[in-house]
Amino acid sequence: MRIRHLIRITGIVQGVGFRPFVYRLALEHGLDGFVLNDGEGVFLEAEGDGRSLRSFGRALEEQAPKAARIDSVRITPAPPVGYSGFEIRASRESGEKTARVSPDLAACPECLREVRDARDRRYRYPFTNCTLCGPRFTIIRDVPYDRAQTTMAGFTMCRLCLEEYEDPGDRRFHAQPNACPECGPHLALLTAQGTLLPARDPVQEVRRLLRLGSIVAVKGLGGYHLACDAANELAVRTLRNRKVREEKPFALMAAGIATIRREARVSRKEAEILGGPEAPIVLLRRRRECRLPESIAPGQAHLGFFLPYTPLHHLLFQEAPQAESPNGPEPGAPPPAPLDVLVMTSGNRSDEPIAYRDEDAAERLAEIADYFLVHNRPIHLRVDDSVVRVAHGRVQVLRRSRGYAPRVSRLPWPVPAHVLATGPLLKNTYALAKGFDCYVGPHVGDLENLETFRAFEEGIRHLGRLFDVRPTVVAYDLHPDYLSTRYALSLEAEEFVPCQHHEAHIASVIGENAVEDPVVGVAFDGTGYGHDGTVWGGEFFVVRDGAFTRAAHLRAVPLPGGDQAAREPWRSALSYLRQSQGEEEAPIRARLLSGVPRENLALVERMLTRRLNSPLSSGAGRAFDAAASLILGKHRVAYEGQGPMELEQTALAGGRAHSDPLPYSVERGSGAWICDLGPTFAELARLLVVGRSSKGDLAWRFHRSISGLVVEVASGLASREGIQDVCLSGGVFQNQILLGQCEEGLRALGLRVHRNRDLPPNDAGISFGQVVLASWRAFQGDSGDGVSSGREARGLGRARKVARAVQRRG
Ligand code: ZN
Ligand code: ZN
Ligand code: FE
Numbered sequence: 001m002r003i004r005h006l007i008r009i010t011g012i013v014q015g016v017g018f019r020p021f022v023y024r025l026a027l028e029h030g031l032d033g034f035v036l037n038d039g040e041g042v043f044l045e046a047e048g049d050g051r052s053l054r055s056f057g058r059a060l061e062e063q064a065p066k067a068a069r070i071d072s073v074r075i076t077p078a079p080p081v082g083y084s085g086f087e088i089r090a091s092r093e094s095g096e097k098t099a100r101v102s103p104d105l106a107a108c109p110e111c112l113r114e115v116r117d118a119r120d121r122r123y124r125y126p127f128t129n130c131t132l133c134g135p136r137f138t139i140i141r142d143v144p145y146d147r148a149q150t151t152m153a154g155f156t157m158c159r160l161c162l163e164e165y166e167d168p169g170d171r172r173f174h175a176q177p178n179a180c181p182e183c184g185p186h187l188a189l190l191t192a193q194g195t196l197l198p199a200r201d202p203v204q205e206v207r208r209l210l211r212l213g214s215i216v217a218v219k220g221l222g223g224y225h226l227a228c229d230a231a232n233e234l235a236v237r238t239l240r241n242r243k244v245r246e247e248k249p250f251a252l253m254a255a256g257i258a259t260i261r262r263e264a265r266v267s268r269k270e271a272e273i274l275g276g277p278e279a280p281i282v283l284l285r286r287r288r289e290c291r292l293p294e295s296i297a298p299g300q301a302h303l304g305f306f307l308p309y310t311p312l313h314h315l316l317f318q319e320a321p322q323a324e325s326p327n328g329p330e331p332g333a334p335p336p337a338p339l340d341v342l343v344m345t346s347g348n349r350s351d352e353p354i355a356y357r358d359e360d361a362a363e364r365l366a367e368i369a370d371y372f373l374v375h376n377r378p379i380h381l382r383v384d385d386s387v388v389r390v391a392h393g394r395v396q397v398l399r400r401s402r403g404y405a406p407r408v409s410r411l412p413w414p415v416p417a418h419v420l421a422t423g424p425l426l427k428n429t430y431a432l433a434k435g436f437d438c439y440v441g442p443h444v445g446d447l448e449n450l451e452t453f454r455a456f457e458e459g460i461r462h463l464g465r466l467f468d469v470r471p472t473v474v475a476y477d478l479h480p481d482y483l484s485t486r487y488a489l490s491l492e493a494e495e496f497v498p499c500q501h502h503e504a505h506i507a508s509v510i511g512e513n514a515v516e517d518p519v520v521g522v523a524f525d526g527t528g529y530g531h532d533g534t535v536w537g538g539e540f541f542v543v544r545d546g547a548f549t550r551a552a553h554l555r556a557v558p559l560p561g562g563d564q565a566a567r568e569p570w571r572s573a574l575s576y577l578r579q580s581q582g583e584e585e586a587p588i589r590a591r592l593l594s595g596v597p598r599e600n601l602a603l604v605e606r607m608l609t610r611r612l613n614s615p616l617s618s619g620a621g622r623a624f625d626a627a628a629s630l631i632l633g634k635h636r637v638a639y640e641g642q643g644p645m646e647l648e649q650t651a652l653a654g655g656r657a658h659s660d661p662l663p664y665s666v667e668r669g670s671g672a673w674i675c676d677l678g679p680t681f682a683e684l685a686r687l688l689v690v691g692r693s694s695k696g697d698l699a700w701r702f703h704r705s706i707s708g709l710v711v712e713v714a715s716g717l718a719s720r721e722g723i724q725d726v727c728l729s730g731g732v733f734q735n736q737i738l739l740g741q742c743e744e745g746l747r748a749l750g751l752r753v754h755r756n757r758d759l760p761p762n763d764a765g766i767s768f769g770q771v772v773l774a775s776w777r778a779f780q781g782d783s784g785d786g787v788s789s790g791r792e793a794r795g796l797g798r799a800r801k802v803a804r805a806v807q808r809r810g
Pocket of ligand 2: 159181
């Protein structure tokens with residue numbers, strides 16, 4: 001008997017070859033009907049006998065294209081209507097827009113084979129793509145994902161491309177950015193002044209220029225890169241000077257995985273990530289025999305490597321056969337350097353966002369790049385490269401952008417209204433949410449200049465349009481002066497939800513892992529605005545029924561100069577020393593901080609005595625700064641977190657794994673427990689004066705003290721409160737030693753330890769945490785009575801009830 005199935009599929013199912021897959025599958029199973037894309041995802045009707053329909057339904061999920069991510073398949077049986085044949089119908093714009101937009105995908109092996117095949121019509125064509133690979137998020141202007149809604153709209157397909165596009169059996173069937181040398185985008189090579197350089201093969205010419213030590217701005221997928229030969233020390237230094245980027249590491253793109261292995265250690269898991277469709281930058285341990293200049297990542301034991309992810313990148317590493325040697329190698333001429341590792345750093349001046357519009361790039365990068373390799377496919381949204389590392393067997397995302405955004409992060413319970421979370425100040429991301437879905441935008445950066453703020457604003461508007469999120473609830477950071485806070489408060493909304501920074505860090509872990517509270521949350525972090533107006537950042541929370549109690553924290557120390565202390569860690573060091581030694585021991589401090597100009601020391605001692613411009617901070621990041629300053633003599637840093645990173649590497653390189661922690665103390669009073677690092681710094685000072693311990697040893701022991709403290713306090717609170725789950729988050733947990741020791745120590749005590757999964761533990765995860773907090777609090781609004789205590793509890797209880805009800809319905 002013939003029956004009909006109406007099938008609704010949601011998830012990342014557009015722009016990944018899903019409809020041709022359905023088409024082929026339907027033909028294989030002898031089914032009639034149609035398939036189309038719409039605002040919610042893919043919809044299809046299939047008619048045939050029950051057995052074929054069942055096996056078709058199974059195959060839909062089991063054999064789906066690699067890049068697809070299915071969230072749900074809903075099947076509704078219906079009486080047959082007598083379809084004959086199966087067809088792919090035009091997209092329709094109906095229903096609520098909830099379709100997922102695919103992230104950009106690295107070039108696939110099939111496309112690369114064509115690009116390398118001299119007989120193929122796409123030989124050496126840099127914009128080759130198919131339904132399995134190519135640009136997506138960076139070219140989409142609106143959904144549904146159709147060519148007319150992308151930045152490819154201006155290119156009319158030639159006959160051959162159109163045939164592929166229309167042939168359901170072809171790999172390029174409905175590949176929206178489909179193109180070839182006849183009809184698609186093209187490269188051009190320009191001087192820094194914008195003069196066109198005629199070149200038969202611009203990529204080959206760029207290789208020649210890179211060999212000569214030039215710096216070339218290369219327009220890529222989500223923005224411009226600045227490229228130079230990574231083996232050329234002078235070129236690397238020149239790039240540093242021109243970019244005004246003194247020490248921050250540069251990312252490296254290598255020709256292949258074998259090249260990377262020559263310079264760094266690569267585990268199986270790391271190799272898998274490097275070669276995956278997201279193609280992020282992966283932080284890898286530098287080999288001792290690494291031949292790349294130190295100036296690529298000064299003081300770093302890790303190098304950030306990634307593989308080519310567009311055909312253009314692949315071509316940049318390929319020698320055109322004719323260019324190699326028209327008449328064979330010249331006798332006696334040295335073979336050209338391999339040029340198989342390039343510095344590929346974001347195309348921007350130090351703190352600005354990456355350039356992606358051509359005129360803007362031409363202007364902003366003119367003083368950095370010698371040449372521009374550009375093309376005429378517009379980039380609609382700027383998307384930076386993502387950065388990940390493998391931390392104790394699991395991927396830790398440090399910057400979530402290309403390849404990951406705008407993948408949905410599922411919420412464990414639905415938000416009751418459309419929510420916008422505007423995120424923090426540094427490493428900003430924003431997030432939009434409706435139902436169970438949270439869309440965290442791509443990396444924005446530090447919201448400290450107009451350019452970045454514009455990127456932030458444009459991104460919010462664009463994502464809101466793509467996913468049809470019209471926020472009525474706006475979540476924002478407690479800090480009154482953040483640009484993200486001011487922006488939030490300038491919006492028209494029904495409800496505003498202020499979020500404490502470190503509570504948001506912990507909420508991000510609870511949300512990502514769907515942890516049932518009560519939990520102990522440990523937020524070890526840089527800084528964030530606390531409920532009491534002081535700067536927080538070394539926090540232990542007890543979270544019960546959705547309400548946060550600050551159950552313990554690091555003892556606050558004054559931060560002389562406020563934000564200046566992050567750039568000049570000696571200020572934190574001085575403050576910690578004073579706290580542990582008392583005022584009169586200034587001469588010892590001067591000796592320990594002998595690298596700091598005397599007059600500066602004296603000035604800051606006076607500031608501390610009079611408590612001038614010295615806000616109190618319990619930030620764990622500042623404690624690490626202080627230790628790095630004392631142990632390494634690192635008194636000034638070029639970027640946030642540099643001192644702690646180098647301290648970690650010193651510990652790894654030279655520490656004895658079993659040396660004892662330095663002392664610390666915990667005051668367990670009736671209120672919040674106070675964790676005191678005074679004794680830690682007093683002992684550190686003593687050891688430094690004695691001068692018999694190595695830097696590696698001291699660095700290791702300092703890490704052991706902090707992890708010992710975290711384990712002791714978190715487990716102490718857990719047992720007092722009868723809690724089994726501990727959530728760790730905050731930028732300090734990017735530290736591998738600390739993370740590993742805390743996880744191990746807490747697990748050994750029988751506790752379950754949770755950390756961030758797909759989102760970064762640093763401030764880039766804050767916006768998601770704000771959405772989670774907003775979802776708890778929004779439920780309180782309709783609780784009726786105005787009693788404030790227990791409001792959050794009821795909010796969470798109600799959120800759970802709604803979540804269960806929705807899950808039952810779905
Ligand atoms: Zn492909
Ligand atoms: Zn064509
Ligand atoms: Fe933070």
